[in-house]
Amino acid sequence: MxxxxxxxxxxxxxxxxxxxxxxxxxxxxxxxxxxxxxxxxxxxxxxxxxxxxxxxxxxxxxxxxxxxxxxxxxxxxxxxxxxxxxxxxxxxxxxxxxxxxxxxxxxxxxxxxxxxxxNEYVPTKGRNAPNAQSHTRTTDENDDPTELIEAGIQSFEADAAAELIRRLQEQHPDFFEQVVVDLLNAMGYGGAEQRGQRIGRSGDGGVDGVIDQDALGLSQIYVQAKRYAADNAVQRPELQGFIGALAGRGASQGVFVTTSRFSQGAREYADSIPQRIVLIDGPRLAELMIQYRVGVQVKKTYDVVEVDEDYFD
CATH class of the missing domain: 1.10.10.10 (Winged helix-like DNA-binding domain superfamily/Winged helix DNA-binding domain)
Known part of the structure; x- marks a missing residue:
């Protein structure tokens, strides 16, 4: 791009x-x-x-x-x-x-x-905007300059989101697990000390990472990361396995992240259990990576200027 x-x-x-x-x-x-x-x-x-x-x-x-x-x-x-x-x-x-x-x-x-x-990885804010297809249309002389700028940004973000998921699907599962931990650290869940770490390995019991929410590790969030192709949805049994892993550790909250999507049955199951499980699918994952600058960088910055009224007053 x-x-x-x-x-x-x-x-x-x-x-x-x-x-x-x-x-x-x-x-x-x-x-x-x-x-x-x-x-x-x-x-x-x-x-x-x-x-x-x-x-x-x-x-x-x-x-x-x-x-x-x-x-x-x-x-x-x-x-x-x-x-x-x-x-x-x-x-x-x-x-x-x-x-x-x-x-x-x-x-x-x-x-x-x-x-x-x-249309898989259009950022959520783009999908929900009143002019949600602005990133896909051509422009004309009636377009507001601010709308043109915002449409351009949405287009860049949609392309970056699709590329992020493509690159994640090509990487080793260990790399994806580390990306998820890095993202949660960047979002502030590990505190200023970034107390998140990848623990995924053979025999990990269905847990790929853990985030300590306090310095002593008294409150923890466990993470499961599934690097799936777009047509391979996470099903209810995989969530049940994750819940079982949480129970084995005495935990009550977790984050399940995938590069694909969750089936309707998996989402309904997550809503029905007493444990607090946050589901992050591919589009949401890409959006969060862009928002918190994980795996992306700012390529160019544009300044929009206006007259300084205080200077003239």
Whole structure:
């Protein structure tokens, strides 16, 4: 993903960013594994971008055409139409081939929204906002500048959330367990001393981590972390096993975290038991990691200025 939101201002003669989605898939349809720069160059050639258009720059100094290709690439990766076998390496997927077959003309964001994977990891605040689809629409001259900024931020966060879950699913389970402990520490549950630790190992009794809420460890929160694929939901028996592990330790509260989701039966069971169990699914996990800066970093900061009335008074 690139570092600046392109608002498709009228001064540019370039195609809008979503017009680059189909050319990207067409280049990748040869089945080869492409690295980033050759892929960008081939898309530029395929679309017929002129030298004058190639020279267009954003205020940050980035080439506008690369920014728009970056947005198109990011949306296709989020829809799992393009896979990333490794860093800055891209390959078309069966979903991408299906998009080409079913949409002979230019691809739209509406087409991507029909793919469940595209909507899996939209941050909660984005899903609940009055204009919840603002991160997926193109802009026009009637848009409020503040709404444009917020829509851009939501789009960045949605892409980061999807990428976080993808990366977590690729890592060893031990790494995921440590991520969950790091997140709870960052949220303040281990106090200033960050008294959380990973204890997951063979024969751990169904507990992967523990957080001491006080210096003496008199109050503890136990953690279970399941690194599951998106289509593999946590079921009721796994929660029952976790509850049994808590009972064996004399504990009454715990956190169960997964990269996927919880079945309806699992959620109903968690609501029916006297122990306090917090369930964190993939979208919520990604949102918390972004909020508490675990596994992510601030890439660029923008300052919005206004006139200082006190100075003139």
């Amino acid at each position: 690139n570092d600046e939101t392109d608002l498709n201002d009228g001064a540019s003669t370039l195609p809008t960013w979503h017009r680059f989605m189909r050319p990207l898939l067409e280049v990748l349809s040869d089945g080869a594994v492409w690295t980033k720069h050759p892929l960008e160059n081939e898309v530029v050639r395929k679309v017929g971008i002129t030298e004058a258009q190639r020279a267009e720059l954003l205020p940050s100094g980035q080439h506008r055409v690369l920014n728009r290709i970056g947005w198109a690439m990011s949306y296709l990766v989020r829809a799992k139409a393009i896979a990333k076998p490794s860093r800055a390496v891209f390959q078309i997927t069966d979903t991408g081939r299906q998009l080409l077959a079913e949409h002979p003309g230019p691809l739209s964001v509406a087409a991507l929204m029909q793919i469940p994977a595209f």
